[in-house]
Amino acid sequence: MFFEIFEKLLNFIFPRRCLKCGKSLFEDGYLCDKCVEEINFITPPYCYKCGHPINELTADGKMLCASCAGKKRHFFRMMRSAFVYDNSNKNLILGFKFFDKTENATLLAAMLKIAGKDIFSQGADIIVPVPLHYSRLIKRKYNQSVILADKLSKMVGIPVDRFSLIRHKKTRPQVEFSGRQRVNNVKNAFSVKNPENIKGKRIILIDDVLTTGSTIKECASVLKKAGAKSIDVLTVARTAD
Ligand SMILES: [Zn+2]
Ligand SMILES: [Zn+2]
Numbered sequence: 001m002f003f004e005i006f007e008k009l010l011n012f013i014f015p016r017r018c019l020k021c022g023k024s025l026f027e028d029g030y031l032c033d034k035c036v037e038e039i040n041f042i043t044p045p046y047c048y049k050c051g052h053p054i055n056e057l058t059a060d061g062k063m064l065c066a067s068c069a070g071k072k073r074h075f076f077r078m079m080r081s082a083f084v085y086d087n088s089n090k091n092l093i094l095g096f097k098f099f100d101k102t103e104n105a106t107l108l109a110a111m112l113k114i115a116g117k118d119i120f121s122q123g124a125d126i127i128v129p130v131p132l133h134y135s136r137l138i139k140r141k142y143n144q145s146v147i148l149a150d151k152l153s154k155m156v157g158i159p160v161d162r163f164s165l166i167r168h169k170k171t172r173p174q175v176e177f178s179g180r181q182r183v184n185n186v187k188n189a190f191s192v193k194n195p196e197n198i199k200g201k202r203i204i205l206i207d208d209v210l211t212t213g214s215t216i217k218e219c220a221s222v223l224k225k226a227g228a229k230s231i232d233v234l235t236v237a238r239t240a241d
Contacts, residue, residue: 019104020092030107038088042081042115042238051080051115051238075220077202077230078119082111085209085237093208093237097144105144108236109151112206119204119232120156126197127153127160130207130219131167131190148236149206158204164194164226165219174215182214190219192226199227210238 016025018032025032031039046053047065054065068074083089095101096108113120129145137143146162153160169189174182192198205219210233220231 019095019101019107020089030104035088040084040086040088042083048118049074049078050076051078053084075217075224075231076205076233078122079210079233080115080119081210081235081238082108082115083237085239089237096147097208098140100141102142102147105147105151108208109148109155111236112148112152112234113155115236116152116156116204116232116234119234120158122232123202124158124204124232125201125229127158127204127206128165128219128223129160129162130205130215131162131165133167133170133189135170144208145206148208152206152234161197164192164197165223166191166193174211179212182212183217186215186218190222192222195226198223200229202230202232203228204232204234207233207235208237210235 016028017023018025018035019030020035020038021032023032042051042053045056045063047068048063049068050065052065052067054063085093092104092108096104127149129143129149131145132140132143146160149160149162152158167189168191171185171189174185177185203223205216205223207216210216213233216233216235220228220233223231
């Protein structure tokens, strides 16, 4: 009862607004109906391995995209994203990343929980957020991937390890590069500080947006070298290719 009054009062002082367009919301939630509709959620059918949307199943009934079907080795066990990154949802992610809109985190973490259901059903031991270099962390005040990882951890009951994987090399933002340059930019940028915490673990790597995957791949590679049993990748969004 008291809580209800308190909540009503809060809503009166800070009316609930859609996190994407700012329109007042008259019901509980984070987004207005129009904004939900605009988001290009990745729904089945998608590749069981890399999570890429696919049009139809292969002839043998396997849920694999052409690229995964032709590949024997992957650096990850499974990869999933909640939606395709585009102009309709850019501000949700960028606001969270650069403009202190950390209230977006609960919504985005809830999306991660849904998108990662295949991963959770396979089982995982720890969640590892993609780290920032400390100089960038000081500038931005927080690491968006850590906030997402913490929120998700509470929702799914898998602990977060935010100290074992570190970014020891200061790199230029990946958006400044393309293709091969991105690979080189993050080469040898990460290391594992406490390999004993990583050894034998099934790890879920968390990031906000997956673009070419160079950063994630580099992280996965050092975690594997440190003895990780498997790597799953879970991101809020991925760019269409
Ligand atoms: Zn809206
Ligand atoms: Zn695939």
